[in-house]
Amino acid sequence: MVDFDERIPIYLQIMDLIKKKIIKGDLKGGDKLSSVRELAVELKVNPNTVQRVYQELEREGIIVIVRGTGAFVVSDEKKLKEIKESLAGERIKNFIKEMKEINLSKEDLDLLLSKYWEEVN
Amino acid sequence: MGVLEIKGLYKYYGKKCALKNVNLTGDFGEIVGLFGPNGSGKTTLLKLIVGFLRPSSGSIRVDGKDIDHNTRAIVSFLPDNNLLPSWMTIKDAFNFYKDFFPGFEEKRFKDLIDYFNLSMNRKVKELSKGEQEKVCLSLTISRKAKIYLLDEPLGGIDPASRERILTGILKNYREDSLMIISTHLISDVESIADRVIFISQGEILLNEKTEKIREEKKMSVDELFRKTF
Amino acid sequence: MINLLKYGILGKKKYYFTLFLSTIGVYIILFMGQYYFKNISPEFAFAISFLFMLVSLILNIIFNIMSLDTEDIRYLYYSVPINPKCIYLRRMLMGLFETFFIFLLNMLFMTMIIQFLNPIFKDQLINYLQRGGIFTLLIFVLAMEWIIIIFSTFVIASNLPSEKDILRYLLNVMTILYLLFNNALRSMLSRIFPYNISLHMPQFNYENIVTSSLRYNINLPKINVNIASTIFYILTFIFFLVLNSYLFEKYIEIK
Numbered sequence: 001m002v003d004f005d006e007r008i009p010i011y012l013q014i015m016d017l018i019k020k021k022i023i024k025g026d027l028k029g030g031d032k033l034s035s036v037r038e039l040a041v042e043l044k045v046n047p048n049t050v051q052r053v054y055q056e057l058e059r060e061g062i063i064v065i066v067r068g069t070g071a072f073v074v075s076d077e078k079k080l081k082e083i084k085e086s087l088a089g090e091r092i093k094n095f096i097k098e099m100k101e102i103n104l105s106k107e108d109l110d111l112l113l114s115k116y117w118e119e120v121n
Numbered sequence: 122m123g124v125l126e127i128k129g130l131y132k133y134y135g136k137k138c139a140l141k142n143v144n145l146t147g148d149f150g151e152i153v154g155l156f157g158p159n160g161s162g163k164t165t166l167l168k169l170i171v172g173f174l175r176p177s178s179g180s181i182r183v184d185g186k187d188i189d190h191n192t193r194a195i196v197s198f199l200p201d202n203n204l205l206p207s208w209m210t211i212k213d214a215f216n217f218y219k220d221f222f223p224g225f226e227e228k229r230f231k232d233l234i235d236y237f238n239l240s241m242n243r244k245v246k247e248l249s250k251g252e253q254e255k256v257c258l259s260l261t262i263s264r265k266a267k268i269y270l271l272d273e274p275l276g277g278i279d280p281a282s283r284e285r286i287l288t289g290i291l292k293n294y295r296e297d298s299l300m301i302i303s304t305h306l307i308s309d310v311e312s313i314a315d316r317v318i319f320i321s322q323g324e325i326l327l328n329e330k331t332e333k334i335r336e337e338k339k340m341s342v343d344e345l346f347r348k349t350f
Numbered sequence: 351m352i353n354l355l356k357y358g359i360l361g362k363k364k365y366y367f368t369l370f371l372s373t374i375g376v377y378i379i380l381f382m383g384q385y386y387f388k389n390i391s392p393e394f395a396f397a398i399s400f401l402f403m404l405v406s407l408i409l410n411i412i413f414n415i416m417s418l419d420t421e422d423i424r425y426l427y428y429s430v431p432i433n434p435k436c437i438y439l440r441r442m443l444m445g446l447f448e449t450f451f452i453f454l455l456n457m458l459f460m461t462m463i464i465q466f467l468n469p470i471f472k473d474q475l476i477n478y479l480q481r482g483g484i485f486t487l488l489i490f491v492l493a494m495e496w497i498i499i500i501f502s503t504f505v506i507a508s509n510l511p512s513e514k515d516i517l518r519y520l521l522n523v524m525t526i527l528y529l530l531f532n533n534a535l536r537s538m539l540s541r542i543f544p545y546n547i548s549l550h551m552p553q554f555n556y557e558n559i560v561t562s563s564l565r566y567n568i569n570l571p572k573i574n575v576n577i578a579s580t581i582f583y584i585l586t587f588i589f590f591l592v593l594n595s596y597l598f599e600k601y602i603e604i605k
Contacts, residue, residue: 006341
């Protein structure tokens with residue numbers, strides 16, 4: 001189903017996956033996440049990895065773990081917006097780094113962005 | 122204290138040293154990948170843990186106790202060649218396990234057999250290699266044990282069946298037991314392993330958490346393995 | 351142990367069936383031979399049945415000893431949390447049961463066929479058994495078991511871990527020496543301790559029975575049994591059984 005890049009810690013990739021789902025709206029505020037075991041089987045990863053993912057997400061304030069019931073996405077709109085921005089922010093930073101490596105100026109970048117924005121998807 | 126403790130383990134076959142100064146621990150809830158080239162001592166190590174072979178020196182303790190025939194009640198071993206005599210049907214094997222292993226989980230086994238699309242009255246000698254593996258795996262992990270040792274559970278099996286087997290293993294994960302999977306199909310197994318052990322010529326080269334390897338070395342376990350060997 | 355026996359027997363269903371059928375087959379052939387050719391003497395019938403029984407027994411012994419190597423010292427039974435010496439003892443028990451089974455089966459059919467040829471055979475046989483013949487037969491069965499136990503030592507020696515070379519060598523040498531010299535030892539013992547018991551144990555003289563008539567040969571006089579040599583026999587029987595069980599429990603490795 002999902003193919004993970006095994007050169008990068010898998011737990012980070014799963015965290016990304018969940019964050020993306022939240023941003024896209026597949027997972028809405030207040031939704032219950034799959035149990036650790038179910039998700040592990042679905043993604044074909046070690047349950048401890050999923051456990052760690054949920055713990056990290058809870059630490060970041062994105063989900064809440066209710067003992068005995070499960071993990072839930074937070075309902076806080078502001079928090080969700082934060083996540084979106086930070087996720088986008090990470091990627092944009094990486095992207096800018098790559099563009100700087102090929103010596104692209106900000107003006108050229110703006111032009112290219114406008115040109116290709118419509119083309120994609 | 123972990124469920125498995127190995128200290129200073131050596132195993133000789135005559136003059137040949139199969140295992141040299143192995144020190145390992147294993148905890149409940151872990152899935153450990155034991156990776157090494159052929160002849161590196163993987164199978165020897167597993168057989169020592171279950172008690173089929175006896176250490177030349179050093180100690181192995183399972184659940185705090187030395188190894189004797191009672192250890193086999195809490196260690197479940199899946200060998201890499203066929204476990205079952207050819208006269209048996211799957212049902213015979215089921216009955217055998219039910220009779221000899223206290224706490225054998227009948228429903229779990231039946232569910233697994235269904236999941237693998239097999240039926241109870243098939244004869245062992247009529248099964249393909251992949252199907253035999255699935256039956257033996259189902260028997261092994263339906264036992265209620267503290268340590269599960271799987272020796273090359275994916276060897277010689279088509280990719281589709283391999284995935285099914287791995288999912289079967291994951292579905293039956295137990296938090297209160299340790300699982301050690303030895304294989305050279307590392308890329309299949311690395312995403313389900315918490316911890317990874319590299320063994321070569323009887324010596325442990327690496328014993329590390331999987332994610333730590335990815336963070337620190339920025340490569341997959343498979344790549345690291347190829348680099349090392 | 352009961353479970354072990356259950357699966358041991360289940361596993362040999364085919365073998366037992368084949369054995370049963372071939373035994374019946376031999377006797378049917380004998381019977382038809384008599385029916386159509388009418389020239390089979392009771393002695394000949396007896397000789398054939400006895401020979402067949404002997405062959406079955408010897409083959410059975412060989413199969414049991416071999417299966418110790420090919421079936422018992424293997425992953426499945428060793429994975430079970432029982433003392434490994436039970437695995438060994440199970441094989442010995444099965445050998446004993448099978449010997450009895452072959453023996454009784456053959457005797458049953460033998461009696462039926464020979465009775466047909468020599469109507470007083472049944473009474474002669476019962477007479478023989480009552481006069482102590484039953485002990486002779488029992489000893490015969492135990493002797494077969496003795497063979498299984500002694501030869502299983504070789505199998506066990508070959509499955510010892512590779513460090514135990516000395517032990518393996520000692521075992522093989524000891525067993526071979528015992529096989530070669532046990533008779534001489536026993537006669538020596540009976541000369542040193544010439545205390546005998548008179549037993550109603552008619553000797554079973556196969557030669558005589560075949561060459562002369564059955565009627566006269568199932569009535570042989572009783573013999574004297576030397577106590578010392580009998581004790582020696584019993585002790586070594588027990589010794590090998592205990593030794594092999596111990597080795598099986600402590601030293602066998604599954605490679």
